[in-house]
Amino acid sequence: MKRKCICDICNCGHHRCSHQPTGLYEKSNQPCVLTEYNEKYPGYGAFLPPSTMKPKQEYQTDRGRMDGTTTFKADYIPYEVSRRPVHLQEEYKPGSGHIDLGTTYKLDYNPYKVQPFAPARPRERTHATGGKLDTLPTYKDDFRAWEFSKRELTKPDLSYHPSSSKFGNNTTFQDDYCPKGLVPRESFKPSNMAKLSNSPFDSLTNNRISYIPHPLEAKFVKPKDEYKPSSQPFEDLTIHRRDFKGLSGELSKSCKPDFSRAATDATFNGSTEFRDRFQQWPVTLPHVHKSPEYVTPQGHMDLSTTSHGDFIKHQINPFVPIRPISRGRKSSAPFQGNTTMKEDFRTWDVRKQNMIKIQEEMAKPTGKFDGLSTFKAHYTPHEIHPSQSCKPLNIALKSSAPFDDGTMYRTEFTPKKPVLCPASFDNPPGYVFEELDQRGHKYYRKMSTPAGSKIAITNGMHATKEVAVMS
Template sequence: MTLKCICNICTCGRHYCKHQDCTFIHPGAKTEPVTEYSARYTEHELGKVESFRPKHAPLPDGKMECKSIQREDFQPYQLEKKWVRPQEIWQKPPGTIDNLTSYNITYTGRQSAPVRPIRHDKLTLSVGKFEGEPTYRADYKKWDKIPSKKYGPVYSWSPPTQKLANESTFTRDFKYNYEPPRKSMRPEILSKIEPPLEDKTGYREDYVAHSLPPKVLKEKQTYNLPAVPLDCLTTSRHDYQGQSGPRTLSYKPKLTPVCAQEPFPDMTTFKQDFCEWPTEKRSIRQPTQYVKPPGKVEQDTVHKLTYKEFPVQHTTSYRPKTSHRPLGNIESNTSYNTDYKRFDVPPVRISKKESYAPPEVPFQGISTHQAHFIEHPRTQTKSFKPTSFQRTDEAPLDDSTMYRNEYTPKEVPVCPIIFLNTDKSLYEFEGNSKTGHQLYKPLSSLQSKRAQLVAA
């Protein structure tokens, strides 16, 4: 007879076995985690893999030699000090330095006369007046030009008679110097061309002036109050009258509550499976006490013992000393001090701004929109929905659907886990497995029939 745990007996999929608690694990205990892989995987016995590595035969008794390739082949050599090139001592060259360069040796100065400006001989200018006719005067011929006719509207504008009161900065600071008109080089009277210039165009020949009709102005409509008051009814309120008919039946199956005569047990899985584990007191490690070593510390290092201090010889400079003393008195006269002349510039007078004078007319507070806005009567939108609509058929609305017609209620079986450990149970508790599953043994046929009668 096979044993079943709660995971196999459950039919609703909401009940599982309570596994072992892993919060307190003893050092010698082995834990087997319960997973889907460990529950379904069947363990197979595998043979031990043979190793192809040669086995080490036992060596004869004797001492182990400490020879190595480095110890046998290494030969010590005598070390020599690294050769350092000795530094040559500088010796002053014999003789004196002439301070001659290649430029001073190759360059020889030449005596040359001062450069004089090249001046041309005096030009002889003619005293008489030049008489000549330019090409512009000889070729240019004047003809009578017909004044162009203006076809647009005539604007009569006359300049203002009163002078502008405000004076700008430009008119105050700018002083206009009169410049006489230049003499024109165009001849006053010339021979005219006999055939005048043809200035006729298609627009001037074909243009016909038409009189424009007066502009049509639309009459402004006055606002009239509607005679019928606003009923404040929307299209939904006006047309919707509700549905008349019997109440729809519910095809949902009735839920029959599971009635049990025994009281509801207050024992939970946590209360049943939890067991308190004793804990040991935590050990605190005590720090080791510092013990001063015997003797004194020698602060002598290899550097202090072997290093010898030598006197430092400063490098001597071969550059001659330069004297910064001035040769004479400093002249403070410059071209700016001698040529600059100070002018008496009058201060700029700041004109006083005119004070603001408030208007005598009181402020009305009317905007442009309030002054020019004309309200027009509002036209109500016409509804194209039929006004007289009545249902001729008094039969109720057919609200049947395919789901309601084809739905067949099914009885939900009661999960057998609810009746475990009671008189109605079909299984008997056997024990717990190593992984924490609660195993149950199914009852015999007679006992199961009695349990079914008790449950009914």
């Protein structure tokens, strides 16, 4: 009988085995090619990608001669520009009269005589005695030093003596360690072998056998209290209205002056209180300190210094160089100043290159600019014909005929039975679990059942054999 995996049993394409190897120490060079991608997307032949229609970015050469004359250069006419007039500030003229320096603080403030502050703290009294202070403290008077004898050391004598030979000292590990042979450990890991059973799985659990459904009691619902309005009328009298009694008195009058708009035809002369009453005070210039004039001293100035007076001149022989005296060869022939550079090089007459200026083809206008541009001169107005809107009018269509609710879905729809995927159950109906390989695939063996029989499913549904084995 042929075995089938969950990947082969599934007919909806949503169930796959976990492709994770369970053998930790098994090495196999055969890859697992059973994937959902290889089943749904088969391989096709070699096809070239579609050619792009995007134009190539190539450099476009000059198609004609470029004229450097622009509309601004052709139509621009410079005008004479005059300077902006400067506003001259008027000279200040102080007003005549006396300024009153009195303030509200000087008029309303009344000075008072203030007495000095008397402290409430009592004066400190020092109690001084004429006796002599005894400087002997209690510690020195009561403490008496004891005589202690030196304790003997309890440290044992060192019995270790280093060895005199080279590399003769053994370590603690070498003295205490005893080499032992390798003892193989016993493995307690169970063998990875699937236990096969010939009897079919009855899917009976303790919960299904021992569970007894008990009826639930009715839930107690507390009835809501009905709202009963009060029969007495509502009194809007508050404590403030009942207990408050206003004091009798006159209403406060506003001290704000009446608003009267002053309307006059006289022109404002620009005089203010500051200009009328300001008195210019004389200001003295700051005192400038004059430096005294330099007076040259009279008599002869002695320019002799200490170095000139105390310096003694010594006779020193000139330095004799160790280098031998060079005896140059003298020649009576005149010096020839010709060189290879002077003979082969000839200076050229170099002139400054004239500026290359392109002659303008269009002559500049000489008259005044009349304000007529190229657009206004060559523009031809055309009549505008508005486009006709094809949008239907937003008016509801009314009809006395009954609404036909027949649709294509209602007339052509054919209901079909829901197909259950056998791989959606924990144990596919009609198959018996056989083994689990090292790559994680679960293999099932098909059961031989008589024709027309029904197979029980774990969720309580019954399906025929044809539906369960459909692929």
